[in-house]
Amino acid sequence: MIDLRSDTVTLPTPAMREAIARAELGDDVYGEDPTINRMQALAAEKVGKEAALLVPTGTMGNLSAMLAHCGRGDQVIVGSECHIYQYEAGGASVLGGLMYKVVPNLPDGTLESGALHAVLANYHYDSHVARLGLLCLENTHNRCGGAVLSPEYMAEMRSLAQQHDLPVHLDGARVFNAAVALGVDVRELTQHVDSVQFCLSKGLAAPVGSVIAGSRAFITQAHRMRKILGGGMRQAGIIAAAGIVALTEMVDRLAEDHLHAAMLAEGLATTPGIVLDVTTVQTDIVIFALSEGLQQRMNATQFVRALHAAGVLMGEMGGGRIRAVTHYGIAADDIQETLAAVRRVVA
Ligand code: TLP
Numbered sequence: 001m002i003d004l005r006s007d008t009v010t011l012p013t014p015a016m017r018e019a020i021a022r023a024e025l026g027d028d029v030y031g032e033d034p035t036i037n038r039m040q041a042l043a044a045e046k047v048g049k050e051a052a053l054l055v056p057t058g059t060m061g062n063l064s065a066m067l068a069h070c071g072r073g074d075q076v077i078v079g080s081e082c083h084i085y086q087y088e089a090g091g092a093s094v095l096g097g098l099m100y101k102v103v104p105n106l107p108d109g110t111l112e113s114g115a116l117h118a119v120l121a122n123y124h125y126d127s128h129v130a131r132l133g134l135l136c137l138e139n140t141h142n143r144c145g146g147a148v149l150s151p152e153y154m155a156e157m158r159s160l161a162q163q164h165d166l167p168v169h170l171d172g173a174r175v176f177n178a179a180v181a182l183g184v185d186v187r188e189l190t191q192h193v194d195s196v197q198f199c200l201s202k203g204l205a206a207p208v209g210s211v212i213a214g215s216r217a218f219i220t221q222a223h224r225m226r227k228i229l230g231g232g233m234r235q236a237g238i239i240a241a242a243g244i245v246a247l248t249e250m251v252d253r254l255a256e257d258h259l260h261a262a263m264l265a266e267g268l269a270t271t272p273g274i275v276l277d278v279t280t281v282q283t284d285i286v287i288f289a290l291s292e293g294l295q296q297r298m299n300a301t302q303f304v305r306a307l308h309a310a311g312v313l314m315g316e317m318g319g320g321r322i323r324a325v326t327h328y329g330i331a332a333d334d335i336q337e338t339l340a341a342v343r344r345v346v347a
Pocket of ligand 1: 005006007058060174199210
């Protein structure tokens, strides 16, 4: 089976398994796991922040960050297509008493400028109004096809937020993909945010784990939130050990995933029945749809099912959109096999 449902399906590399087996461990609730401490210091340094914190998942990382920045009843500005709003089960409302202030996302992952400016311009705090607490960005942008936000755009958002005394949090689950695609150090992106969450367990291929990073004061607060959410783990150096390998050995190879995604996109775009603009594919995510003609015969659900039977797994995104994600473990041959399977299915 060729599994392109997500880059979360990656299995640890041999070096990770070795590092996990040999990891020096301690109780992290006492701050005594040397491998976690080493990974957190490395992670903070990589993204140019004072401190970092290991969290079990990206979802807990984003939630801990939102809770650290905001108080109950605050509004968090999010994009309409962002993961925090679409796929995190409303955690910020359920557990934090926060309100989502939703601004439309454009297909390139940016926030619709007029709507964002209107939210900020119309905001005057008084006792009737929920306080604006945070602006969230996502880079790369998952539901926008792995779109990359440029450092210039991030700087612009930072400066806009600063004018309104608003901190900025980046859901950077795939921020290393963004940096590799742009050919810049990831700090070019993370310097423009107060906090960042990135996943070790996606393209970087670690089995578990995410990191949040920011100022020391922010991490102190986020550490408390992680505890409240039940994310204070013990000998989790076995997770951090794989994370160290992820950060030191697995970043540059993301370029390979991007190349495979571009190959897949080009093949799909020239397949009758598939609708895809190759220029939208910038990183490891390929999102496409079926033509009206093909939809006379099959919808996205039937396409994904038939493709599964042909040995390839992809995911449905809703609205007739289908997603394929390249990752460690997928080779150029797998892309060719995938294209052959798609052509059989749509024939
Ligand atoms: N995304 C998963 C699914 O939840 C959709 C995937 O397969 O892409 N931020 C972004 C941008 C993400 O894409 C994800 C996971 C998360 C946060 C949450 O990470 P986890 O799954 O570790 O909680």
